[in-house]
Amino acid sequence: xxxxxxxxxxxxxxxxxxxxVVSVRxxxxxxxxxxxxxxxxxxxxxxxxxxxxxxxxxxxYVGAISVxxxxxxxxxxxxxxxxxxxxxxxxxxxxxxxxxxxVVFAVTSTQWPISSISPLEPTTAALGLKxxxxxxxxxxxxxAPVLLLAAILGAIVIIREK
Amino acid sequence: MSLGLEHYxxxxxxxFSIGLYGALSKRNAIVILMSIEIMLNAVxxxxxxxxRYIVPLLLTGQVFAIFVMVVAAAETAVGLxxxxxxxxxxxxxxxxxxxxxxx
Numbered sequence: 001x002x003x004x005x006x007x008x009x010x011x012x013x014x015x016x017x018x019x020x021v022v023s024v025r026x027x028x029x030x031x032x033x034x035x036x037x038x039x040x041x042x043x044x045x046x047x048x049x050x051x052x053x054x055x056x057x058x059x060x061y062v063g064a065i066s067v068x069x070x071x072x073x074x075x076x077x078x079x080x081x082x083x084x085x086x087x088x089x090x091x092x093x094x095x096x097x098x099x100x101x102x103v104v105f106a107v108t109s110t111q112w113p114i115s116s117i118s119p120l121e122p123t124t125a126a127l128g129l130k131x132x133x134x135x136x137x138x139x140x141x142x143x144a145p146v147l148l149l150a151a152i153l154g155a156i157v158i159i160r161e162k
Numbered sequence: 163m164s165l166g167l168e169h170y171x172x173x174x175x176x177x178f179s180i181g182l183y184g185a186l187s188k189r190n191a192i193v194i195l196m197s198i199e200i201m202l203n204a205v206x207x208x209x210x211x212x213x214r215y216i217v218p219l220l221l222t223g224q225v226f227a228i229f230v231m232v233v234a235a236a237e238t239a240v241g242l243x244x245x246x247x248x249x250x251x252x253x254x255x256x257x258x259x260x261x262x263x264x265x
Contacts, residue, residue, distance in 0.1 A: 007165055011173045018177050018200050022184035027193060034196045037177075041203045048170065048214045050224055053206075060231050065199065065238050072192050072242045076255045083190040086258050092186035100179040107171045112216065114167060119218040127228075130221050137225055144232045151236035155243035 007047050014040030027073050027083050035066045052124045170211035177204035191245045191255040195238065202234045 017040060020033035038061040045054040120126050131137050177200055184197030206227045213223025249255050 004165055007169065011169075014173070015176055015180070018180040021193070021196055021200060022180055022188070027190060030193055030196060034199065037200060038203065041177075041207060044170070044173070044207055045210055047165075048210050050210045050214070050227075053210060053224055053227055056228065056231060057206075060235060061199070061203070065235060068238055068242055069192065069196060069199075072195075072245060075246060076192065076249050083188055083193040085187045086189045089187040092183050095186065096179040096183035099182060100175055103175045103178075104172055107168055107175065112167050114215050115218055117218045119214050120221065123221060123224065126221055127224060130225055131228075140229060144229060147236055148232065151240050155239045158240070158243040158247050 003047055006043065010040045010043040010047065014044065025083065028070070030083060031066065031070050031073050034069065035062055038062050038066065049119045049121050049123070051122055052127055167211055167215040170215075171208055174204045174208040174211070177201075177207070189256045189258055191248075191257050191260075192242075194257065195241050195245070198241075199234065199238065202230060206230055 014037050017033045017037035021030045021037065024030045024033060038057065042054045042057040042062070045051075045057055129136065131141050181197045181199075181201035181204060185194050185201065188194050188197065209223040209227045209230070211223075213221060213227075217223070245255055248260055252260065254260070
């Protein structure tokens with residue numbers, strides 16, 4: 001029962017915060033709503049018994065990405081002009097609604113092979129074994145830092161004063 | 163009514179549609195970046211929900227969600243660097259006015 005209540009509360013908070021991101025005029029307020037949305041998604045991960053991912057979500061998204069975005073908002077001084085829509089506002093709305101309808105129809109009309117086993121809890125040790133253990137994801141895990149290094153170097157090169 | 167896979171998938175689709183609308187209809191490049199983050203988060207919810215309800219002992223969906231987060235962090239850093247570089251040169255982050263590569 002508590003799981004249902006927390007799911008609905010977190011889903012409502014997440015959807016309202018996401019709607020605020022795309023509708024609020026002030027870009028800084030949109031960034032704050034985005035942080036609220038990230039926190040709600042982290043709670044959703046907890047209701048899915050993905051405790052490690054919930055912690056990573058708070059660390060990476062709420063801790064790092066939102067700080068980056070707020071620094072971006074502060075450095076570009078577009079707060080006064082707000083976030084106006086372009087000419088494609090109405091077609092974009094139609095496309096989003098059509099996408100929503102099609103995927104909701106597909107989700108509700110599919111028979112999912114639901115497993116009756118209760119999920120692993122806690123997941124941290126199992127995820128570590130999955131990532132580093134034998135027959136795991138060690139190769140993608142070693143490619144990921146190369147990608148991060150390339151992204152950091154690329155960001156520094158792009159933003160450096162000539 | 164107990165929670166099922168469909169609840170999480172529909173929540174994920176709603177968040178993805180909101181992000182899609184924002185990414186398509188906004189002028190401010192930073193707000194577009196925020197909308198893309200919402201879409202990536204929606205995909206992560208779907209991934210973890212599939213992992214929880216269909217293969218609860220394998221955790222492959224959660225591993226994939228971790229890689230999505232890595233790529234999202236890299237994408238945000240590079241995207242903001244590009245926006246800063248454009249703002250330094252053109253004093254705007256309005257994507258309708260950035261037409262350097264248009265002919």
